[in-house]
Amino acid sequence: MKHPPGILGSSPLRRDGLEKVTGAARYLDDLPAEGTWVGATVRSRHPHARIVSLRFDRTKAPADAVFVHAGDIDGVNGLQILDDRWPILASKEVHYVGEAVALVAAPTAEDALRAAAAVEVEYEQRPAVLDWEEAARNEPLYELALDEGRCEAILEAAANGDDGLILVEGEYFTGAQEHLYLETQAMLAEWVDGRLAVTGSMQCPYYVKNALQHVFSLGEDAVQVVGRYMGGAFGGKEDYPSLLAAHAALLARAARRPVRIVYDRHEDIVATTKRHPSHTRIRSAVKKDGTLVAARVDFDLDGGAYLGLSPVVLSRGILHATGPYRVPNVRIRGRVLRTDTPPSGAFRGFGAPQSQFAWERHMDRIGRRLGIDPLTLRRRNVLHPGDRLPTGQLMDASCGAAAALEEAARRGDFLRRWKKAEEDRRRDEPLGRGNRPVATGVGLSLAFHGAGFTGLGEHRMRSPVTVRLTAEGRLEILCAATEMGQGAVTVLPMLAADAAGLRIDDVLIHEPDTDVVPDSGPTVASRTTMVVGATAARAAHELVQRIVQWKEEQMGEAALRVEDSRLLGPGGEIGDFRELAREYLAAGQPDAVTVHNEPPPWQRFDEDSYHGSAYPTYSYQAQVIEVEVDTDTLQVRPTRAVAAAEVGKVLHEVQCRGQVEGGLLQAVGWALWEEMKRKDGQLLNDRMTTYIVPTFLDAPEMEVHLIEEPWEGPPHGAKGVGELPMDGPASAVCAAIENAVGIALDSIPATPERLLDHHIEAAQGGRR
Amino acid sequence: MNPASGLPRTVDEALLRLQERPDTVALAGCTDWMVRDRLARADAPPVIDLLAIEELHGIEEIATPPSEAKRPAGADADPTTPPPLLRIGATTTFGEIRVDRRVVEGYPILAEVASQIGSRQIQNRATLGGNLVNASPAGDSLPVLLALAAEVEIASPDGRRRIPYDAFHLGYRETALGPGELLTAVLLPPPPPHQAFRKVGTRAAVAISKVMVAMAAHSRQGRWSSMRIAAGSVAPVPMRLRAAEKVCEGAPIDVETATEAAEAAWGEVEPIDDVRSTARYRRWALSRVVRRLLLEM
């Protein structure tokens, strides 16, 4: 391991590691109960109904319990996300099972439950929209289009067999996914002299703050939000905490004391947002050698009952809809459909895993149709520097798609294994009455992920980060980035220390408290290290430069510099940085520097035509996943996953690998087991015994290879890595199953039940 | 917890406590009871803890009373001394069963199922008696005990009785255990030479079964005898697959028999769709697993 000044690449221990593993870290639920009341939520039991009456029967409730309903909201009864039509509390109608209808608070959890039971709601049920077909007949919540070239004419030619083109069509589905963060949603609110203070588990303190200002019609100064220790989020704490904060604040106002709401697991699974289910249809025209010529992609997302973040999820989905490949002619149509189910929300990958699942399965379909193996087909179409995306964006030298593909294929010995499994399967028909109890197969996929906000989001925000000096002479980063397990509190100080010439110990990071830190943007979109980290580094560098300049003036000496927290002059070491900093402070010099993120000035994106550079750069990941399929029970065991991730620059290797491994496993879970089963709008599996996520025994052995093709921007050419590993693995799992037993599944999760249905239907209806 | 709760030291003490307050619940590892969230409730019933009762705990070989020393046809054993039974106390944990030498050597399918209950943590607390009395259709040890022709010992205020395990499960979560009675032990007859078990769960660990198959048999001159095949999670109670057994009885140990038995199994179950699986899948997997186990056993 390298040591400072080579901080980057040194993988220092996580700052939050010790306190988390020892249990010293206090999550919201660990705070003392004293003086704090407990809030509970009364929820709709119907997917769609009119609220006929709502009554709180005080005689059945604990004497001092408080009750809040929509009528008590004097500001705006709407959750401010992109629009504000998602009600804080349903007033006239409910649109999903689990929608909040009323709130209660009482001194203890038991009392709160009794109070909730004393709320009587009379409903008149209405027909609910619960499936794709019906949702597709209604007005979509949102639509987007991306056109390039002359897609339809080419597809028509292919349909007629003209120009040597072949038409390949497919239809793909992915299901909802529950985040299942370990710490359930939790929030505490308190009003002090008309000022609202909220703390809890959240990714985006300023989203919560803005939402609260909106609901209570409060000015900027009247709301303080503090992000606490967070037991995981995966996107599930991007939007929903704003709603929970509003609930806690309403109750705290009614109860005139702090109120805390901590969801139990059932409630969390039932009521909070999920990954958008998707339905994709692809029509493509290819040459006989597999070259992609045109693709029409119709990408539908189930947005649930309210708009929420769906438009931006859709946007990312369509911008990744043809993967990291050259497709010169495209016609992409995206829609967010509305159903009477909980609003879908942010989840690691944000639409890109869904659209790339469809695309990668489609690539396999093309290969099957043309008799070209999956690697060769991808090689023929993969993006190289100098190629263009459907948006017209020119790929620069940091396009590592081919490098990732080759590395994964080589390390995973893909082609040889794939061919062998193909031969084995043709020879012994594993699902017939053959004697082989287990069939093995291997699948390959390639995906990419645009780093940072989509389009000109970063340009509009120009996120500020402040770095200031503490009294003892250390640097402190002030930003709104939150730590959800991804490593922000470790990597941001690393970047700042590296830029400023300090030891890591000399850089602190302040907790995300909106009274103290600037709005450096939400902790989402794989942007924290790349955008906030780069900005923090610049701010740290700037502040230390000012101090050095001041010192130079003081000493009448030029060419001073700070290295490894020491002040060096031409003649050697002059002193220690902390001392210098204290001297500087004592002289009454300004103690802080704020700088703004500077997105690449060349980046242009037209939000009407969807042309331009949607992201300044992209990271790439290919994986080879091996499975064993039990030929009697169709249970799938992923045995090995070899991933090659091209992430620009590896800053903290341990954390970077951790992201790839964790994302891989989450994607494998989505591919094989995780399924939200609904009947008449009711969730059937709202518990951990029935919502199946992988355990360690289900996890494949993982091998992660990191590749560096730095992009031109900071920090040091690093691109995002948080979401990338979620994008590709699901398709590779399905491809591996296909390789093993010949069931070509185009919808996930690939449960044994679904594999059997598909197998039986294929046997009955002949091969499609 | 109710003040009447406490720690009985003997079966009789426990029975007395059950008589005093008929709504008393006798708890062992608590892994089923706890999940139902009833302990914390204000109206929770009084409970007694069975874990301090020595007699309920442990594994020992006991002599078969001579009157009962009948052996299954085809088992060749010394006719003079009746072979011993293995007695497993009701509060013996799956963690203990998993590693017990007599179980591992004589009843490998019981050791195997023990190692597949929940996780290691659960196995350290979950008891065999709790699994039987809880009587979930997905209880993993149930089909194994059916296949092994176990008996169960029940203590009531009137004394002890032994019944074949075949007669223990009466209906969905309904057992032959009367009010105020305790399950004290499971008794296993001498080990059958052929045994096989397969749990088809929702994932590799901490999984509830979608289908289970357990089987045990003797063989003579290349033919099956005393075949017992049991299935779980395909009916309200664990069930014997009598039609499949019948196919095997006296039939040659070969692929044809296995295939025919698998078809018989297919026809004799009526599984349901539920949150964990589908009727179609359960029937398919059951049939294929029956065939596989017969080929491998």
Ligand SMILES: Cc1cc2nc3c(=O)[nH]c(=O)nc-3n(C[C@H](O)[C@H](O)[C@H](O)COP(=O)(O)OP(=O)(O)OC[C@H]3O[C@@H](n4cnc5c(N)ncnc54)[C@H](O)[C@@H]3O)c2cc1C
């Ligand atoms: C995470 C988890 C995973 C699990 N996985 C599995 C699994 O894979 N397979 C499986 O089969 N089960 C599983 N279970 C269920 C459970 O662990 C088993 O059924 C276990 O054997 C129950 O034993 P216990 O001693 O904990 O029962 P307890 O919870 O103590 O009791 C269960 C019931 O039996 C009664 N009872 C217990 N002992 C006696 C007795 N001697 N006489 C009379 N009545 C009695 C109790 O009154 C109660 O009604 C799991 C449970 C959990 C929490």
